Amino acid sequence: MNKTGKLIAVVTVGTLALTACGSKIESSGSSGEPSKAACGTVNIAVNPWVGYQADAAVIAYLATKELGCTVTKKNLTEEVSWQGFGTGAVDVVLENWGHPDLKKTYIEQQKVAVEYGLTGNKGIIGWYVPPWLAQEYPDITDWNNLNKYADRFKTSESGGKGQLLLGDPSFVTNDEALVKNLKLDFKVVYAGSEAALIQAFRTAEQQKQWMIGYFYEPQWFLSEVKLVHVNLPPYTAGCDADPAKVACDYAPFDLDKIVSKKFADSGSPAAALIKNFQWTNEHQNAVALDIAVNKLSDDDAAKKWVEANSDVWKAWIKS
Amino acid sequence: MTTLSAGAVRRAARLPRSWLFGGVVAVWVLLWIPLHGQDTLALSTSELTSLHERLNDLRDAINNTRGSSPVFSAFFDVIREAVDALTVFLQSLISQPAYGRPVPLIGWLGVVVVATLAAYAAGNLRVAVLTAAGFTSFGLLGYWQQSMDTLALTVAAVLICLVIGIPLGIWAGLSDRLHRVLTPVLDFMQTMPTFVYLAPLTLFFLIGPASGVIATLIYAMPPVIRITAHGIRTVAFSSVEAGTSLGATKWQLLRTVRVPLAKRTIVLGVNQTVMCALSMVTIAALIDAPGLGQVVLRALQTLDVGTAFRAGLAIVIMAIVLDRVTTAARDRVEARYRLGPKARGRRRIVLAGLGVAAAVALYLSYTYVWAAFFPGPAGTGVVGGQVAAGVTDASDWVQLHLGAVTDAIRNAISYGLLNPLQALIAQSPWYLVSAVVLALAWIVAGPRIVPTVAVCLGLLVATGLWQEAMVTLAATLVATVIVMALGIAVGVWMGRSDRADALIRPTLDAAQVMPAFVYLVPFLGLFGASRFTAIVAAVVFAAPVAIKLVADGVRGVPATVVEAATSSGSSAWQVVTKVQLPLARQSVTLAANQGLIYVLSMVVVGGLVGAGALGYLVVAGFSQSDLYGKGLAAGVAVVLLGVLLDRTTQAAARRMDAGTRRGRDQ
Amino acid sequence: MPEPLISAERVPAATVQDGPPALAVSKLWKVFGPRADKIVGTPLAELPRPELLERTGCVAAVRDISFTVAPTEVFVVMGLSGSGKSTLVRCLTRLVEPTSGDVLIEGEDLRAADQRRLRELRRHRFAMVFQHFGLLPHRRVLDNVAYGLEIRGVAKAERLRRAGEVLDLVGLSGYADHFPDQLSGGMQQRVGLGRALAVDPRILFFDEPFSALDPLIRRDMQNEVLRLHHEVGKTMVFITHDLHEALRLGDRILIMRDGAAVQIGRPDEVVGAPADDYVRDFVADVPKSHVLTIRWVMRPVRADDPLDGPELGADVVVRDAVRAVLSSAAPVKVVHDGELVGMVDDEAILRVIVAEEP
Ligand SMILES: Nc1ncnc2c1ncn2[C@@H]1O[C@H](COP(=O)(O)OP(=O)(O)O)[C@@H](O)[C@H]1O
Numbered sequence A: 001m002n003k004t005g006k007l008i009a010v011v012t013v014g015t016l017a018l019t020a021c022g023s024k025i026e027s028s029g030s031s032g033e034p035s036k037a038a039c040g041t042v043n044i045a046v047n048p049w050v051g052y053q054a055d056a057a058v059i060a061y062l063a064t065k066e067l068g069c070t071v072t073k074k075n076l077t078e079e080v081s082w083q084g085f086g087t088g089a090v091d092v093v094l095e096n097w098g099h100p101d102l103k104k105t106y107i108e109q110q111k112v113a114v115e116y117g118l119t120g121n122k123g124i125i126g127w128y129v130p131p132w133l134a135q136e137y138p139d140i141t142d143w144n145n146l147n148k149y150a151d152r153f154k155t156s157e158s159g160g161k162g163q164l165l166l167g168d169p170s171f172v173t174n175d176e177a178l179v180k181n182l183k184l185d186f187k188v189v190y191a192g193s194e195a196a197l198i199q200a201f202r203t204a205e206q207q208k209q210w211m212i213g214y215f216y217e218p219q220w221f222l223s224e225v226k227l228v229h230v231n232l233p234p235y236t237a238g239c240d241a242d243p244a245k246v247a248c249d250y251a252p253f254d255l256d257k258i259v260s261k262k263f264a265d266s267g268s269p270a271a272a273l274i275k276n277f278q279w280t281n282e283h284q285n286a287v288a289l290d291i292a293v294n295k296l297s298d299d300d301a302a303k304k305w306v307e308a309n310s311d312v313w314k315a316w317i318k319s
Numbered sequence B: 001m002t003t004l005s006a007g008a009v010r011r012a013a014r015l016p017r018s019w020l021f022g023g024v025v026a027v028w029v030l031l032w033i034p035l036h037g038q039d040t041l042a043l044s045t046s047e048l049t050s051l052h053e054r055l056n057d058l059r060d061a062i063n064n065t066r067g068s069s070p071v072f073s074a075f076f077d078v079i080r081e082a083v084d085a086l087t088v089f090l091q092s093l094i095s096q097p098a099y100g101r102p103v104p105l106i107g108w109l110g111v112v113v114v115a116t117l118a119a120y121a122a123g124n125l126r127v128a129v130l131t132a133a134g135f136t137s138f139g140l141l142g143y144w145q146q147s148m149d150t151l152a153l154t155v156a157a158v159l160i161c162l163v164i165g166i167p168l169g170i171w172a173g174l175s176d177r178l179h180r181v182l183t184p185v186l187d188f189m190q191t192m193p194t195f196v197y198l199a200p201l202t203l204f205f206l207i208g209p210a211s212g213v214i215a216t217l218i219y220a221m222p223p224v225i226r227i228t229a230h231g232i233r234t235v236a237f238s239s240v241e242a243g244t245s246l247g248a249t250k251w252q253l254l255r256t257v258r259v260p261l262a263k264r265t266i267v268l269g270v271n272q273t274v275m276c277a278l279s280m281v282t283i284a285a286l287i288d289a290p291g292l293g294q295v296v297l298r299a300l301q302t303l304d305v306g307t308a309f310r311a312g313l314a315i316v317i318m319a320i321v322l323d324r325v326t327t328a329a330r331d332r333v334e335a336r337y338r339l340g341p342k343a344r345g346r347r348r349i350v351l352a353g354l355g356v357a358a359a360v361a362l363y364l365s366y367t368y369v370w371a372a373f374f375p376g377p378a379g380t381g382v383v384g385g386q387v388a389a390g391v392t393d394a395s396d397w398v399q400l401h402l403g404a405v406t407d408a409i410r411n412a413i414s415y416g417l418l419n420p421l422q423a424l425i426a427q428s429p430w431y432l433v434s435a436v437v438l439a440l441a442w443i444v445a446g447p448r449i450v451p452t453v454a455v456c457l458g459l460l461v462a463t464g465l466w467q468e469a470m471v472t473l474a475a476t477l478v479a480t481v482i483v484m485a486l487g488i489a490v491g492v493w494m495g496r497s498d499r500a501d502a503l504i505r506p507t508l509d510a511a512q513v514m515p516a517f518v519y520l521v522p523f524l525g526l527f528g529a530s531r532f533t534a535i536v537a538a539v540v541f542a543a544p545v546a547i548k549l550v551a552d553g554v555r556g557v558p559a560t561v562v563e564a565a566t567s568s569g570s571s572a573w574q575v576v577t578k579v580q581l582p583l584a585r586q587s588v589t590l591a592a593n594q595g596l597i598y599v600l601s602m603v604v605v606g607g608l609v610g611a612g613a614l615g616y617l618v619v620a621g622f623s624q625s626d627l628y629g630k631g632l633a634a635g636v637a638v639v640l641l642g643v644l645l646d647r648t649t650q651a652a653a654r655r656m657d658a659g660t661r662r663g664r665d666q
Numbered sequence C: 001m002p003e004p005l006i007s008a009e010r011v012p013a014a015t016v017q018d019g020p021p022a023l024a025v026s027k028l029w030k031v032f033g034p035r036a037d038k039i040v041g042t043p044l045a046e047l048p049r050p051e052l053l054e055r056t057g058c059v060a061a062v063r064d065i066s067f068t069v070a071p072t073e074v075f076v077v078m079g080l081s082g083s084g085k086s087t088l089v090r091c092l093t094r095l096v097e098p099t100s101g102d103v104l105i106e107g108e109d110l111r112a113a114d115q116r117r118l119r120e121l122r123r124h125r126f127a128m129v130f131q132h133f134g135l136l137p138h139r140r141v142l143d144n145v146a147y148g149l150e151i152r153g154v155a156k157a158e159r160l161r162r163a164g165e166v167l168d169l170v171g172l173s174g175y176a177d178h179f180p181d182q183l184s185g186g187m188q189q190r191v192g193l194g195r196a197l198a199v200d201p202r203i204l205f206f207d208e209p210f211s212a213l214d215p216l217i218r219r220d221m222q223n224e225v226l227r228l229h230h231e232v233g234k235t236m237v238f239i240t241h242d243l244h245e246a247l248r249l250g251d252r253i254l255i256m257r258d259g260a261a262v263q264i265g266r267p268d269e270v271v272g273a274p275a276d277d278y279v280r281d282f283v284a285d286v287p288k289s290h291v292l293t294i295r296w297v298m299r300p301v302r303a304d305d306p307l308d309g310p311e312l313g314a315d316v317v318v319r320d321a322v323r324a325v326l327s328s329a330a331p332v333k334v335v336h337d338g339e340l341v342g343m344v345d346d347e348a349i350l351r352v353i354v355a356e357e358p
């Protein structure tokens, strides 16, 4: 009993000592900062690539700091993000790459989402080689010469043909058809993830290995290693109409924004921000590079960009 | 027709089985020469069968009826909301800002103190210290909040597992009928690779924490049910009978005899469930379950090995803490009731003291900023930044300097083993492979396995992904061979040397709980995007289990037998091959079986690093709406392969065992 | 001096029966195996065990056993391992469900009892002591002894008080707070015994309670049972495979073989008049002078017998009669109920003693 008494005494004294210093936690209701226009919560889907993450970082930063919104980021794949529109789990998809099928389902049929304008980013999908290769074999950037080098692209995975490496299955690809229709002596090999694809390009450049694969802009990795685009037969409108007969390069994408119907109708200032949001590939790559290579947190990267580009974003929240 | 007739097999049954096995393979190779490339049921990635399209339509139909269907509002939504409420509550306690506060109700100090005291109350001083150190390290690594999210989800899943699993386990311990019904269901739940049910789950339970917890439940529930049932079943019959003879009712028997005597075993089940839950919660990051898994996934996108490792380290530490605490709690079960009245009184006083201390810590962490936010630089934590940088440097160095060696290894295995095997399996006509698989299964596992195998093969054909499945099968077999080679080599070494065991075991523990995503990037750097990388990842995941099983088996060989062999002049090699391995045979076959299952459960992860085939399709189905149905079918195909291999190896093990016993009797 | 095989302290079973016997068993069968209920009453039942097993996959563990046990009697069932003793004693409490036959406990049909009634009987009427003790390792000795009372719903203070008394009775005072695995085997079985006694049953069943104990401790425990029987006077059904134990404890002994009864009788009857070669083999090594009463060695009174010799009761054991017989010149008169029933001379005594020499 004596012991307990002592223990309690010690604890009490300690408590008093500890409570003497240190600031107290304030509930946000009584927080000093005056809250701006009622904004509420914005649920932003974050799809698994860093460019998207950059968009989300800047929007979240602005919405929180400038508009006083509460932003919830949800890390989701594209398909799953769209599902979220119907259930209210997702309000915003900031960077949409095409997806006519999803648009049909969720915008036309279920009417739970609406298009919300372009992001200003241009998506360029295509086949790329590491810079050293383009330098030493300049003619390799013409698809007509690919078969000449097919042998050099062989790997343990490509079954005696040249290897054409594909990345994350989230992206729409025509490559199997292209290889066939362009009569290339290549085999499509699936790396399975963006990480695997980037790592492969990185190693190839570092160790001067032969490598050709699917890639896209905007992408932070292009700021680290400037991959070189391989020219396929140029894209003309409608040349990719029949997926089985495709024999031309990918169409350039205008990336766009999608929001849930509910959010669009809510009149939230964040909705206006997102509607007005528009920037360039360079802008995005800068933020993405800070996140991916310089290891800044999303918020810090966004802050850095926001501080340097106030003229750009001021326009987004004006109206 | 190439199928061996039943008569032929029976006639041949007198030949040694290994001859028969070799014979069948030889015939296969001979037939392959003229037949290869025919009827391989190949399907290009973008092609869909009608089954896949029907699955897509089904998905759309479910999606469209979600708002209106009573099944959703009365069943799935209710479950989801209940689970969600529990999860959100736990999160608001320890991880997420809640109730208008910028921080959760309990700050870091409160959590550390309460966890430590709980560890002391449930276990002992040692695990209490470990808990304090472990929990503090989450903050030092810079992942306090993420760790608490992971912990909250794990706790939510484990709570539900226990509330459902323990009663169900007890019931299954009492009722033979329920036990018989439950066993195959649990087998299935455990063989099914975790990724496979993530996509369908989101269809029913949407994305977010609730789905994460439910996915975790499915994975983590079987151990506690199984082990509880086992504990109840193995309670000493004499004690039960004594209770009955005194006129105890069923309920009294359960309360006073069965449950108390099975308690230790039940706590072991809890331990297993906790470990499973933790590993699954990390994977559930794929469907937006919050926590450390998200950090790892994010880091994977930017190839940030250091950050991935840092978060992985936090997961490993959490696993070690939870494991040690539950293990100590198990040992404590017995010690607790042995306390005399005096010790019991003393303990009560100590616990009361601890309670007061906990209350104080809770109050402080509720009220004061310094006790709520973990101190240290945001983002990197006190040591997190250095850890990450160190690991990144090490990984870069290894990739840069070992590239040539690792390329050689990859090419040797790929060209020497994997490609020929894959050509044989995937390029043979489907009927030839089916016939061979049936014949081999019959030879190694007996005729009773044939119907199961036939059904699995038939369903594989029906998924429309036969060739994909065969490519995956080839890689799985190669990985399993490597796992078993490692398992036997390292396992024997550990079984024979205490020092080796003490040295290696912690590494194995860590490898088992370290999320695979953490080591994928360095492996990609070393081996490129290839099937071999997937095999290596699978080996890292599966080898620890196999090694431990073999080591325990070798250790379990009675010392007297080894002594006798040594005293009769056997060399160490002879002791291993003639005494220890044969006597540990059951463990070795179990290791092979478990190795296979573990390798298969990594098929999908393999899909992320170049394994292609089924793994890739599951991943693709997960992220591309067109391929949803195909991905689902691929998941089913993985399960079918699992059932096929699991059943066959288990039956083979049983048969081998029976054979040995018969041989001994004669 | 070696202890007598038959204790002089034994309370003789009530010979005059007022009321029903403590236990009456008739035509009791227990068959294990598939379709076990289709065997009794058919010619199959007559088959020897191995053949029955071969033909039907069934084991007839208990076959057609009948006996009665008088109140306060100690009834011993003896047989080799596998002869069906455990199954028999479990049928008597329905821990094993009999296949056919009747069991009457103090006149009440046990097989007709429903679960509730059966529990009542088990809680109040009889209790059992097991070969492997069946103690609860997570409970103190005191709580183990109180367990039966707890099951019965006795309040805690009361049951602990009662358990304390029983602990004194079985010689474990001072061990109340120990745990079973801190005790020796003999002491553990005392706990088992205490647990059975605590509920104050009218019949005690013992299933080879001392087989797992060392011989010396076994002897102690047998004395303990005898002492308790003397003190509390319960009816006991005692299973053993040890003939010496059977002879020491039993008022009467049932000898089983392959599930069937071979002989039922008092110890001296079993030794003096074995029913068949099986029993004869069993008792061959028993020192007969320790078991047989002089009734078994006396001869009829002849006309020429001198009647001036000493008198001995017919129930005096041979060994105790040796001195009197040998020291008397004339044959000893054997008297039962005041009547002269026979004569014992030196030769008869010596024949018994010499036969025991190896
Ligand atoms: N539950 C059971 N199922 C099948 N056979 C049993 C069972 N219990 C006992 N037996 C068989 O009944 C016979 C008698 O067993 P038991 O009563 O234990 O003999 P004892 O106690 O005399 O050694 C044995 O042949 C035994 O194998």
Ligand SMILES: [Mg+2]
Pocket: C085, C086, C087, C208
């Ligand atoms: Mg027995």
